[in-house]
Amino acid sequence: MKKTITAVLAIGLVGVTYGALQAAEVVVRDDQIGLSATSVFDDPTPDVFDYPETEPSAAQALKRAYFGAPPQVPHKIENLLPIRAKKNACLRCHDAPDDIGKARAAGDPTPMPLSHYVKLDDGSLKRGDNRHVCVQCHAPQANVKDLVGNTFAP
Ligand code: HEC
Ligand code: HEC
Structure with a gap:
């Protein structure tokens, strides 16, 4: 026992x-935890900032973050949102498949690239539905200090 x-x-x-x-x-x-050198319990306070008020007519393309990155939006977009199934204000200026690859006058909007279209059997281009919500990938930029240091280099 x-x-x-x-x-x-x-x-x-x-x-x-x-x-x-x-x-x-x-x-x-x-x-x-994670890639940052600080504790997850640190709670840095972001600076208050405003997005630039640049109208599309005065906008100039910004530098790409890296090759293949979606270009950043260089103009204000608040009057153009929300994007809905049957209403997409971005298309008014950027949906111009016939102009892809053609020379543009300064200040003209860049047409969406071929990757945003599907080629139909008759050779015509149809806009890809998977790219309908432009702001999913293209975001306006503000001049804001990084909250956490970033050493990314393209
Ligand atoms: C009134 C016309 C107009 C409308 C509406 C408009 N844009 Fe633009 N957009 C421009 C102009 C002009 C430029 C600056 C020239 C250029 O395309 O580089 C520009 C630039 C851009 C660029 C940068 C292109 C590049 O090659 O760097 C992106 C991305 C963009 N717009 C996205 C959008 C999105 C998303 C919307 C809708 C929320 C929108 N635009 C609505 C006129 C417009
Ligand atoms: C799923 C992500 C995604 C969505 C959604 C999307 N784009 Fe893009 N866009 C990209 C990427 C990535 C590029 C750059 C690579 C390329 O040319 O395909 C680009 C490039 C562009 C360019 C620059 C073309 C050039 O020749 O320099 C314009 C303008 C643009 N997109 C407008 C739009 C508009 C307007 C919409 C909505 C109708 C939209 N995009 C939706 C990812 C996206």
């Missing part, structure tokens, strides 16, 4: 030690 109790206790001890070791392995300090 005594032997059995000792054996049960021994097995229990091994189990508890094993569990403790396992638990020790998964402990991650909050300042080691």
